[in-house]
Amino acid sequence: MSVPPGGSTPADNPPPDVRGFWPDDRIAGAVTDVPLLSRTAHDRGHLSRSLPDPAQGRPVRVLLVDDQRAVPVRDGDGRPELVYDERPTMPEGAIYLGEADGAVYAALRGPRPDVTEGGQIGRWAGLREVGGELGDLDAGLLAQAVGIVEWHERNRFSPMTGSRTTVERSGWVQRDPENGREVFPRTDPAVIMLVHDGGDRCVLGRQAVWPAGRFSILAGFVEPGESAEAAVAREVAEEVGIRVTDVRYVSSQPWPFPQSLMLGYVARAVDTELRIDHDEIEEARWFTRDELRSGTGPQALPPTVSIARHIIDRWVAGEFS
Structure with missing residues (x-):
């Protein structure tokens, strides 16, 4: 039960007039503030x-x-x-x-x-x-x-x-x-995770419906009766066929497309040979920090509005190891 990498849900298909919109951005490492991470300057006034x-x-x-x-x-x-x-x-x-x-x-x-x-x-x-x-x-x-x-x-x-x-x-x-x-209104929990090898590489994947060359981190919905950490391990195994350990929470982001709360994690790979489930994602590869920092890796990364980009930038900047 997968969420396309980058924080989008299966229902998150933009209409044709905006499907082609994607920022021209392929260089990571300048740590971004996630604009939708708890950016609430108003009183919700529940009473x-x-x-x-x-x-x-x-x-x-x-x-x-x-x-x-x-x-x-x-x-x-x-x-x-x-x-x-x-x-x-x-x-x-x-x-x-x-x-x-x-x-x-x-x-x-x-x-x-x-x-x-x-x-x-x-x-x-x-x-x-x-x-x-x-x-x-x-x-x-x-x-x-x-x-x-x-x-x-x-x-x-x-x-x-x-x-x-x-x-x-x-x-x-x-x-x-x-x-x-x-x-009452409901929010669906989903996990989004950067998987690294404990050294200088991380896994990025892409969906077939995305613009050519655009990669992001892996993600998926939390299933009934499952913890967020277990969902991280399960989704990574399902999508790219590797085991992970040292699953650590980073931050969360509301993503109302239609009603998700993205729970961001980093995790370390136990094994590194990727076995891709093409029903889940089209492609996945290991990328080095230098490739992401220099722009010689993916043709496009997630936009700075997303928690996916926030986590990638922090990893490239050396915050997670």
Whole structure:
């Protein structure tokens, strides 16, 4: 049960108009801050979700999320900024995200407007494209907005009775109208791991659907009744046929495509002969630190928005051995 290397899930197939987007980046080693690693500069306000009016007279800044999970963006001073539609009250169907700087933030699913009001929206962009460049407040709100919108899109009916659910608590609960049971947002745990040989090499793999020459670290879903560390060992064995030891946790990253939490690890290979399961991945190879540092290895690495790149950079910089 595999996740394509790099932190994407099987449902994470970008639409045709963005499938070709991939940063031209093949040199690793400058340690990157993962922009979606706990970058939350707003109060999620979990108690306010149960109030009839979570805004309570404060201005509401609404982030419109279209059916491709793109949002309005303008290019500010040195970095992009999300464009919010400020309203006096929570609009119907909006999902409460929390509050910051005296304002309430909400996400609203809907089509892009035909006309950009006031010319404030420079472009529409997705989390992969701009997540690494946003400030902390925008990055945290965008990851949260995309994740909760995905949950609503995929859970319109009760898993217990099949009845269409009703939305409550400002978008954070769906209720089965037949039995009254509440359905809450869920997050799927997945592991993503850099496997090294204890020396100067690590394993990178690639999916057939990726652009030619693009490699990343291995990843996979945690199965029921399984620990994250056991999932690391199992997924590596399944994908490239080697055993690992010294499995160590690095950090985590929300990856709302559609609803994963990526748990990052490094692990040391016990044996080094790769036996690739081509049903899992197309190709896997050992790469040296120098190849990744100099750009003579893969033609493309994961973007800096991803935990995959964060772990690769830290290993190349010598943090893990």
